[in-house]
Amino acid sequence: MKHVPDTPTAKAPAERFTGDVYLNLIETPSEPARLAVGLVRFTPGARTNWHSHALGQTLCITDGVGLVGTRDGNVVRVSAGETVKCPAGEEHWHGATDTTLMAHLAMVVGDGNGDGTSWLEPVTDEQYAAALATIGH
Ligand code: MN
Numbered sequence: 001m002k003h004v005p006d007t008p009t010a011k012a013p014a015e016r017f018t019g020d021v022y023l024n025l026i027e028t029p030s031e032p033a034r035l036a037v038g039l040v041r042f043t044p045g046a047r048t049n050w051h052s053h054a055l056g057q058t059l060c061i062t063d064g065v066g067l068v069g070t071r072d073g074n075v076v077r078v079s080a081g082e083t084v085k086c087p088a089g090e091e092h093w094h095g096a097t098d099t100t101l102m103a104h105l106a107m108v109v110g111d112g113n114g115d116g117t118s119w120l121e122p123v124t125d126e127q128y129a130a131a132l133a134t135i136g137h
Pocket of ligand 1: 051053057086092093094
């Protein structure tokens with residue numbers, strides 16, 4: 001076995017995230033493996049841009065409380081222990097609430113040309129506020 005005592009924490013890039021988000025790469029696959037795993041930690045108010053995954057994504061919430069939203073206006077409140085599966089091609093975002101941290105393991109299967117994620121525009125403050133309202137924040 002290979003014991004990895006720690007992985008570096010990097011600040012997630014501002015062109016793909018709003019607010020302060022920290023990323024640890026847990027698994028970076030090499031062919032033929034394609035499963036990439038990242039631990040992503042969102043501070044209050046932080047979230048991804050809108051995006052989609054060519055072959056889908058599984059999110060396992062490990063800490064805190066957050067939200068996952070889709071273009072149809074559906075918003076799910078998520079907390080530690082819960083899992084969300086984002087189907088292939090569905091545009092969505094994920095992040096913390098305005099008052100809580102949220103951390104998740106993000107598992108994505110690459111499409112043979114990178115991790116298959118297509119990054120889009122930021123989630124606006126108005127979209128974020130509307131999402132918070134749907135979960136009672
Ligand atoms: Mn995603």
